[in-house]
Amino acid sequence: MESILGWIADNQQMIYIVILMIFVGIEVIGHVPSVLHTPLMSGANAIHGVVIIGAIIVMGKADPHNYVALILGFLAVVVGTLNVVGGFVVTDRMLEMFKGKGKKQNTSSK
Amino acid sequence: MEVSILTLCYLVGSVTFIIGLKMLSNPASARNGNLLAAAGMGIAIIGTIFLYEEDGKKLGNYPWIFGGILIGGIIGTLSAKKVKMTAMPEMVSMFNGMGGACAALISAVEFDHLFQTHRGAESAWLFDFVAGGHYLTIIAGAIIGSVSFAGSMIAWGKLSGKIKDMSFRGQHIVNLLVLLLVLATAAFTYQSNVQSANIPFYITVGLALVYGILFVMPIGGADMPVVISLLNSFTGVAAACGGFLYNNKVMLTGGILVGAAGTLLTILMCKAMNRSLKNVLIGSFGGSSAAGAAGVKKDQGSYKEITLSDTAVVMSYANKVLIVPGYGLAVAQAQHACHELEKLLESKGVEVKYAIHPVAGRMPGHMNVLLAEADVSYDKLMEMEQANDEFPTTDVVLILGANDVVNPAAKTDPSSPIYGMPILDVELAKNVIVNKRSMKPGYAGIENDLFFQPKTSMLFGDAKKVLQDLIGEIKNL
Numbered sequence: 001m002e003s004i005l006g007w008i009a010d011n012q013q014m015i016y017i018v019i020l021m022i023f024v025g026i027e028v029i030g031h032v033p034s035v036l037h038t039p040l041m042s043g044a045n046a047i048h049g050v051v052i053i054g055a056i057i058v059m060g061k062a063d064p065h066n067y068v069a070l071i072l073g074f075l076a077v078v079v080g081t082l083n084v085v086g087g088f089v090v091t092d093r094m095l096e097m098f099k100g101k102g103k104k105q106n107t108s109s110k
Numbered sequence: 111m112e113v114s115i116l117t118l119c120y121l122v123g124s125v126t127f128i129i130g131l132k133m134l135s136n137p138a139s140a141r142n143g144n145l146l147a148a149a150g151m152g153i154a155i156i157g158t159i160f161l162y163e164e165d166g167k168k169l170g171n172y173p174w175i176f177g178g179i180l181i182g183g184i185i186g187t188l189s190a191k192k193v194k195m196t197a198m199p200e201m202v203s204m205f206n207g208m209g210g211a212c213a214a215l216i217s218a219v220e221f222d223h224l225f226q227t228h229r230g231a232e233s234a235w236l237f238d239f240v241a242g243g244h245y246l247t248i249i250a251g252a253i254i255g256s257v258s259f260a261g262s263m264i265a266w267g268k269l270s271g272k273i274k275d276m277s278f279r280g281q282h283i284v285n286l287l288v289l290l291l292v293l294a295t296a297a298f299t300y301q302s303n304v305q306s307a308n309i310p311f312y313i314t315v316g317l318a319l320v321y322g323i324l325f326v327m328p329i330g331g332a333d334m335p336v337v338i339s340l341l342n343s344f345t346g347v348a349a350a351c352g353g354f355l356y357n358n359k360v361m362l363t364g365g366i367l368v369g370a371a372g373t374l375l376t377i378l379m380c381k382a383m384n385r386s387l388k389n390v391l392i393g394s395f396g397g398s399s400a401a402g403a404a405g406v407k408k409d410q411g412s413y414k415e416i417t418l419s420d421t422a423v424v425m426s427y428a429n430k431v432l433i434v435p436g437y438g439l440a441v442a443q444a445q446h447a448c449h450e451l452e453k454l455l456e457s458k459g460v461e462v463k464y465a466i467h468p469v470a471g472r473m474p475g476h477m478n479v480l481l482a483e484a485d486v487s488y489d490k491l492m493e494m495e496q497a498n499d500e501f502p503t504t505d506v507v508l509i510l511g512a513n514d515v516v517n518p519a520a521k522t523d524p525s526s527p528i529y530g531m532p533i534l535d536v537e538l539a540k541n542v543i544v545n546k547r548s549m550k551p552g553y554a555g556i557e558n559d560l561f562f563q564p565k566t567s568m569l570f571g572d573a574k575k576v577l578q579d580l581i582g583e584i585k586n587l
Contacts, residue, residue, distance in 0.1 A: 007243025014354055019365050024128055025370025032135035034382050034468040034493075037375060041339050042202045043134045044372055045142050047127050048209050048345045050151060050364035053158045054216045054352035058320040059178065060162065060169025060221070066226070069173070069219050074178050076215035081182025083209035084155075088148040089190035090201050091134075095141040097195075097482040 039094045046087025052080030112161045116461065119157030120360035126150025127364050131371060139267040154360050180250035195480055203262045203338045206240075206345055207338045210258030213348035214315065217252035221356060222310050223476070225246075228304045236307045237300050244355075249296045251351035252311075261321025265338050268331050276557050277328030282392060285324045292317045309442040332514070333390045335469075336379050340387075343372025380467040383531050413549070416567035421543055422583035426506035428541075430461040432497065434534055435477045436470050438511010438546060438573050445484035447577035448510065454584055463490050465497030465507075467515035494534060501538035509536065509544045510573050517558045526556060542566040545576050 009014060032040055057075035062069040153406025162169055169175070186205070193201045228239045236245070267273035278284075292314060299310040329351055346584075350365030352358070382389050395579050416424075425431055433452070439445060452462045464486065470477045478491060492500065501507065509516060512534075518535045519526040536542050542565050549561070560566055569576060 004242050006566070007241055007246075010254050011243065011354065011357075012441060013585055014357065014359075014362060015581070016231070017359065017362050018350065021363055021366035022370040025131075025245050025367045025372075026374050028128060028132045028367075029135045029371045031449075032375070032378065033137065034378075035126055035475045035478045036135060036137060036140060037339075037379055037382070038199070038202075038335070039140055039144075040131075040134050041335075041342055041372070041375055042198075043147065044131065044346070044368045044375070045195040045202055045206050045209070045342050047131065047147055047151070047204075048156065048342070048349045048368040050123070050127070050350035050361050051209055051212045051216070051345075051352050051511070053358060053361050054153060054349070054356060055178075056158050056175055056215050057162060057164075057169065057358075058219045059171055059175050059495075060159075061164065062174075063170060063303075068222055070174060072215050072222070073171075074174050076212045076219070077175060078185075079180030079208040080212035081179045082186040083184070083205050083212060084151055085183045086186035086190045086201070086205040088144060089149070089187055090193070090198060090205065091144045092141065092148075093190065094198060094479055095144055097479045099310045 014083030023088065039091055042087060042091040042094060046084060046091055049080060049087050052084050055080040113163060115409050116157045116161035119153050119161070120358070123150040123157075123360040124363040126153075127360075127367055131367060194443075195483060196443070197270065197408060198479075199335060199338065199476075200266045201496030203266040203269060203334070203341075206338060206342050207259045207266065208342070209345040209390060210255045210262060210348060212344065212354055213251050213254070214255030214259060214318075214351050216355070217248045217255065218315065220248050221252070222501060224306070225304075225308045225311075227337045228482035231304055233262075233337075234304050236302060236304045237505060239304060240300075242300075245300050247351045247354040249299065249311075249314065249349050251355065251540050252315050252511075254344050254348040254351065255291060256315050256318035257322040257325065258341045258348060260319040261326040261341045262309065262322075262338065264323055264326040265334050265341065268326070269334050275328065275330055281324070281328055285321065289318060290322045292321055329391065336376055336383075336387070336390050339372055339376040339379055343369045343376065346370075347370055379469075385531065410507070413566070413568050415563045416543060416569050418569070418579050418583050421569055422580055422587060424541060425455060425506055425580075426458050426460065426587055427507070428460055428586050430463075431506045432457060432492075432500065432504045432536075432539065433462065434466045434470075434507060434509045434512050434516060434536060435464060435466070436512025436515065437476075440476060441481055441511065442573035442575075444510065444572075444574035444577050445480045447556065447574050447581065448488050449482070449484040451577055451581055451584075452490070454581055458495075458584075463492055463497075463500070464532050465492050465494070465500075465536075467494055467512070470512055470515050494532060498535050498538075504539040506541045506543060507536045507539040509542065510577075511546060513546070513558055514556070516560055517556070518560055519558070522559075528556065536560065537563060537565060540565070543569055545569045545571065545573055547572060 004026050059073035059077050127150055130143045130147025133139040224240055295310050295314040295317060299307055299314060302310050325335055346365045346368030350362050353365055354361030380390060455462050466477050514528055516534050516536045520528045520531045523529060544561060544566060
C-alpha cells in the first residue's frame, strides 16, 4: 500500500498528464462526422506508434553482449516503425481520396 | 542543453498529436492533420535517437536502431502503398497489432533487465527489489500489448477472410476465466522468487496472447471495425505504460490521447449502428446463438429477376435514381463503373445520387472513400437521414452489394440480430433493383425480406461487370 502511495507521489506529474489527456482526447474528436471514423481511427493508430520511442530507448540502452535484449529490442524497433510509418501512409492514402471534396469538379484522373 | 532540446522536441510532438487529431476530425483539414502528426512524430523520434541520455550516458547500438527503423520503414511504406482500398481496414488492424507487439516487447526487455540485475540475490522475492508501481507499468504494458497484438492479428485474419468466426458454448465464461488467470499470474510473478520470476512472467504474456485470440474469435466480421477501434485504444494505453516506465511525456500524451479518443470513437461507431459496445462484444453478431434462435427458416416466397435491358430502360426513363453502395461494390472495385453510369444517366437528364449508410462496407466511411476515389462529387453523397427523406420521391433505387443496411427486419422483426439498427428505407421508392452475386445472406448471416417484396427485382452478377454491361445497354437504347 505504502509503495503504491509513494509511487503516486513520485509520479504525480505523469498522473496529472494522464487525467488531462483523457479529457483532451475525448474533447478533440467529440464532433467527428461518421465519414471520418475510419481515417481518424487509422490516424490515431499511427499516433500510438509513439511507442517506438520506448523501443529506441530499450535498444539504445541494451548491453551489446545481452543478445536476448538486443534481439527483442530490435524486433520492437522494427514493429514499432511498421506501426508509425505504415499507419501514417495508410491514413494519408485514405485521406487522399477526399481531396477535391466540396469542389464541383475534380481534375485528378486517378 | 541537449536534454532540454529533447524536452522541446517532445513538447512539439505532444502538441502536434493533439492538433493533428483535432484536424483529423474535420474533413477539410484531415489530410494536413495527419501530416502534422507525422512530422511531430518524426521530430520526437529523431530527437530520441540523437539527444536522449540517461545518467549522462547517450544511447548506443546505433546500427541496430537504424537497421530496425530502415527495415520497418521500408516494409511499412511498401505494404501501405500497395494495399488495395478494399483491404485498408485489415491493414490498419495489422499496424495496430504491430504497435501492441512493440509495447509488449519493450516490457519483456525491461522485465528481463530487472530479472538479470536481481537474479543473483540469494532467495528473495521480486517485490523486495522492484517498486509496485514500476512492476505494474511493466506488466500492464506486457499484458495490454499482447492482448492488442493477438486480437489485432485475429481481426486482420477475419477481415481478409483467412479466419472464420468461431465460438463455442460457454465461451464468455472461458474468456473471463482466462482473463482472471492472466491477472493472477501477473500478481504471482510479483510475489515469486526473484531467481525464477521470469517463468511466471512469460506465462502471463502467453496467457494474455491466448486471451486476445479468444476475445476476438467469436465476434462477427461485420463488427471488426468496432473491435479494431477498441484494440486501437488498448494499444494507446500500452504505449502510455511505456511512457510511465521511462518517464517520457510524449509517449504518455500520445498513448493516453489515443486511448481516450479511441474509446470514444469505438462508442461513436457503435452508436452509428445503434448498438451498445457490450452488445457487440458479447452479443456475437451473427454468431451461433443468434442464428440458432432464428434457425427455423421462414418461407420467404419467391424473388423475381430482372434482365439488363429492362434495368437499362427503367433507369434511363426515371426522374430520380438513388444508388445504395455496399461491400459488394468495394469487392468488385466497381466504383469507377458506378461513376460512369452516374454520368451517363445524368446526360440523359436523370437525377442520380448516392445514399450512404454509416456502416455500409466494412468500415464507417468506406463507401465515401471508394466513391471519392472514382471522383464522384461529394455533394452527390447523402447521409442516411437525408436519403430517407428522398426515397419516397425516388423512381429507382439501385442497390450495389449492400444487404444488411437495407434489411427491413431491423425495423420489423424484434428477434433479428440487427433489430434496432437504423436502415435505409429503400422500400419507399417506386422500384428497387438489387445487384448481388447470389442470394446468399449478408454479413450478419440473416435473410433479407426486401428481396422478396413485389417492388424488388434482383440483378445477379459481379457489380463491376453488371454496371459495365448496363452502361452498354443504356448507350444502345
